Amino acid sequence: MPSLLALDIGNTRLKWALYAQAQPGSVPLASGAEFLDHIDRLSEGPWASLPLRPEAMIGCVVAGDAVRRRTEEQVEESFDFEPRWVVSSAAECGMVNGYDHPTRLGADRWVAMIGARHRMLAQVADGLPRPMVVVMVGTAVTVEAIDAEGRFLGGLILPGHGIMLRALESGTAGLHVPTGEVREFPTNTSDALTSGGTYAIAGAVERMVQHVRRHCGAEPACYMTGGAGWKMAPSMSVEFELVESLIMDGLLVIAGDRAARIAG
């Protein structure tokens, strides 16, 4: 198994991690996150002093072609391999994609679901797979439903905290206020905005858990990830596990699967 650079490029930040082996569950030797404005510094910055030179890469990118090309330039300056990007497909690594047009599903969503499925299967003591709800709180928020057989049933897309606030600020005259606290009964504008956004996300997750419970007839395992996942954690109404590495885990599962295929 070659050493691997894994990249997750969202609409706010590029996250990267270096692994000695493309094996699910590996602990990264090095990792980092850069705002998209800063990715042109990667090759002269953090990638210039890695503890080990990666021999291959795998990534997912939803930030658009210009950002993908800027990243590929950094990869070319630093390493000898070709960039390899995951595209959502009809089926991969035990998951079946129920989207109307499977390739139009955000690659980050597909990869996170594969990471979550792998985690759930490793966790169930009785060997009986569970349905899942997979939540990503990044620039946008996504809430995915997956049945026990690994079929992606469909998912929600919501604005993230930042976009919700900016939308309200730009669409009104009286909502330019500092960030507030999450309160059950907000009594000032700052708290009202912060709590409104947080409970909108928590409520969407609760509804999806209800939908999956009813559709699948079983309690889903709920996983949450993304840069703002920690902000949501205290306000959730359903049981969940916060797994910061869900996308990286999914990338390792996919890379491991492809390497095994080539070898076998």
Ligand SMILES: Nc1ncnc2c1ncn2[C@@H]1O[C@H](COP(=O)(O)OP(=O)(O)O)[C@@H](O)[C@H]1O
């Ligand atoms: N240290 C941080 N740096 C950047 N964003 C953060 C940080 N902590 C929390 N956030 C929140 O996380 C969101 C970005 O999460 P991230 O997972 O990087 O998004 P994306 O995958 O869309 O690039 C921001 O909208 C912000 O609200």
Ligand SMILES: CC(C)(COP(=O)(O)O)[C@@H](O)C(=O)NCCC(=O)O
């Ligand atoms: C929904 C997303 C914007 C989430 O992006 P993120 O918050 O991770 O930056 C991204 O997955 C995307 O552009 N998806 C394509 C459309 C779709 O999944 O239906």
Ligand SMILES: [K+]
């Ligand atoms: K993301």
